[in-house]
Structure formats: structure tokens, C-alpha cells
Amino acid sequence: MGAKRTKARPGEGEKLRDEILSAADALLGEAGTDEALTLRAVARRTGVSTPSVYAHFPSRDALLEAVCLRVWDELAHRMREHAVEVADPMRALSRCARVYARFALDHPVQYRVLLMRPSGGSSPGAVACFQYLADATATCVRAGILHGEPEVLAMGLWSAMHGCVSLLIAQPGFGWPEESEALIDTVIRMAGLGTALACRVPRDAIPPSAVLAEDLDGVTAGWAVRAGRTG
Amino acid sequence: MGAKRTKARPGEGEKLRDEILSAADALLGEAGTDEALTLRAVARRTGVSTPSVYAHFPSRDALLEAVCLRVWDELAHRMREHAVEVADPMRALSRCARVYARFALDHPVQYRVLLMRPSGGSSPGAVACFQYLADATATCVRAGILHGEPEVLAMGLWSAMHGCVSLLIAQPGFGWPEESEALIDTVIRMAGLGTALACRVPRDAIPPSAVLAEDLDGVTAGWAVRAGRTG
């Protein structure tokens, strides 16, 4: 809309900031790429001249980051919503990871901008993403289920989850399983069980295959029964 | 260098293509960002006019992809070099994953361009990366150490490894362990062991924490001895 705007009164400059963010958000949503977020496009859509954006954001990148961070509130909300009433810490962690993946795939553009781009320092989006997983991991450690430094374990889990969703986002043409949920499930199970194991066996690499296969067969025979009963 | 070029003779047009690729490679290396790869900069450095690049590459993106794919030969070479003479399939897989991570961190710009960007189809770089891990995984399956669909297991492993290195690349300011090798080790152990376990326990989620902790304690007590002896 190129409709005329009545100039805001002194003190109401903040209102334009929100309008700019909304216009930017709409652009991202419609185009599905951050390349569509042009200062000129944003300005045109807000009904304002291009350099006016600079009154509220120091650069295009700052605007891009700000508009992408907006949806992070939703991540916080989903995390809170799904974390309650899950007594078992390991199941809570798995739930947390699933919410994480779902959030990333629901907001691929924003996730890509904040987590898959060279960011000078550490992006606030990344810190938030990690924190939720780290909290759930720490709970497992406190409960005696996982052993080791919670932060390191959480980084491992985060890596697995991020790798999964970022590949799904960046390489949609790869021959993934028809349902991306299947891959996410696999990664969650793998990362969860792997973390549980990796923090118990000694640090010097993966045990030899013979040992691995033999011991695992014993363990999983038991699990096959129990998990079937209680799941 | 703006030095004059003697125009190539007919049939020697391919030579310019290589010079362009080299110039582009140097630009990426010096700047550490693909944003420095400007058609004008490439042309200037090659001693040629800007549109001449279009005789060999249909677009800037095509040139960028081509120059990044160049280092993939090195990945192939490293894989072949390190894969030989590792008899234990599980150790070979772990070795393969380590080489993968090392390669990615040694070529962050190229890795980012080919794997961390929205690519219409599936990028050849991604396919290659996956293939090496998939081969090593398939060997483990054939050896009876891992069970399940090799492709799915490999995707899980790939996710974990890619997540690890892509976060290290894109979020260098995050509070990672001082030595990135430590994180890589953790992820490899975690992903490897997790894959070994996840393809054995039934599909319906992670076992309840009580079961998990109890069984794992039994397993890992044995491993602590054996792995210490044979590692």
C-alpha cells in the first residue's frame, strides 16, 4: 500500500517500529526467503520512505534479526506448554526435543536466519534454543539418569536436533523419509539413548564392535519387554 | 592484477574457466565469507571484464557452487586415506565421522555455502557428504553390529555430525568447549552408541527413566572394563 501516512506525533515514533516489524514479517512469510526482506519493500509496505527504517533499525541485518526473533516467543510458549506434567525426566527431554524440531520446521526462514548464518557473536536465538534443551538435560542429570557435565551433554543433544532440522530446511530435495517426523523420531531416540550411554562408558572412543554387539544384545532383550509394557 | 590479458585462441576458452575458479577460490579464502565473491571482484582479479564470467558460469550462484565443490575432492581423498586398514567397522565409522567434521571445519565457507543454504534440489555436496557416512554405516549393518535400515541410521548419524559442525561454524561466539575436538568427540560417541542402541530397542520412544538408568548401569559396568582393555 502506498497510502499516505499522517506523520506520527513526537513520542509516537515507536509505533512505526512495530508497523515495520509487521511488514517485514509479512514479507518473510509470503516469500519464504529472507532475500525478499528489502528495505525498500518494507518501507513501501509500511507506507513510509526507505531511509525511515533507519530511525528504528541500524541496518537491514538488524531488522532481519529483530523480525526473526519475534517468533521465538512462540518457542518459549510451546516449551512451557508441553513441559508441564511430564514426570519422567527422560520423556520430558524427548518431548522438549520434539517441540524444538517442530518449532524449527514451522519457522524455517526465521530459524535459518538466526541459526544457520555466520553471526558475529552468539545469536540470542541460539542461546534460547540451547537453554531449553540444557534445562531438560540438567533435570535428567540431577535425577541420576544421565551422568557427566550437563552442558556438554546438552550440546551433544542440541547438535543432533539442530543437524536434523537444519538439513531438512536447507536440503529439502534430499531423499528424506516421506514423513519428516520419522527422521526426527530416529534422531531423538538415537541422541537420547546415545547420551545416556556415552556419559557412562569410558571416554576413549566407541568400544570395539564385538563387545558392542554382544553387550547390546543382552541389554536390548530386556528392554524389548519392558518398554513394550510401559510405553 | 589489472594486467592486460592476451585473448585466448579459439578452443582455449576453458583456460579462463580455471582462472576464474582460482580467483574465486582466493577471494573466498581471503575474505572468509561468500559475500566477497562478487562477479566484479572475480573478473578484476582474473584480468577480464565482468560479463566474461557469464561465458563459463550462468550465474553468480553457479560460480559459487562450482568453486565450493572444488574442495570436495579433498573430502573424498581424506576419506579414502583414513578408511583403509581399520578392520573394526564401528571404529571405521567413528573415524569416518571424525574426518567429516574435520573437513567441514577446515572449509567453513564452502561447507556453509553447499550445506547450510536453501538449495532448490539436493546439492551434490550434500549427497557426497551423506554417502561416505552411509557407506560406513552400511558396513556396520552388514557386519551385524547395527540393525535396521542403513539409510535411516546414516541419516541420523549425518544429522548429528552436521549439527555439530554447522553450529560451530555459524555460532562461533557460543560458549563452546575451548577445544572443538571435545564436542566432536562427544557427538561421535553419542551418535555412534545411540545408533547402536536405537536400532535395537522398540520403536515407541525412549524407555522410562527408571528402566533406562537401571539397565544402563548394568551394561556400562561391563564396558568400563572391556573398553579399557581393548581401546
Next chain:
DNA sequence: ATCGTCAAGTTGACGGTGTCAAGTCAATGC
């Protein structure tokens, strides 16, 4: 030896981009 041909490169331009310096203009405080 000269000419036509044709590949190889160049010139110049177009529309688009982020960004900045200077100017405009209405509402406010005195």
C-alpha cells in the same frame, strides 16, 4: 595475401540494493 567467419571478450546500460547527508515539515514548549 586477403577475406569472411566465428569464438572470445568488451562496452555500456538497466534495474535493483544498502546506506548516508541534507532538507522539509508539522507539532510542541515557551
Next chain:
DNA sequence: GCATTGACTTGACACCGTCAACTTGACGAT
């Protein structure tokens, strides 16, 4: 009523990818 000030605009700069049209120069054939 006037100066001030914040909000916004105008106009420009340098750069970008890309394309159409033009020039150049080496070659084979005559």
C-alpha cells in the same frame, strides 16, 4: 507567535547481478 525538535523525505552514492550490442583477433579457405 516563534524557535525548537523529533519524524520523516528527498536525492544521491557506490555497488551489485545481469543482459544486449558491439569489438577484436585468430583461423581456414580461397
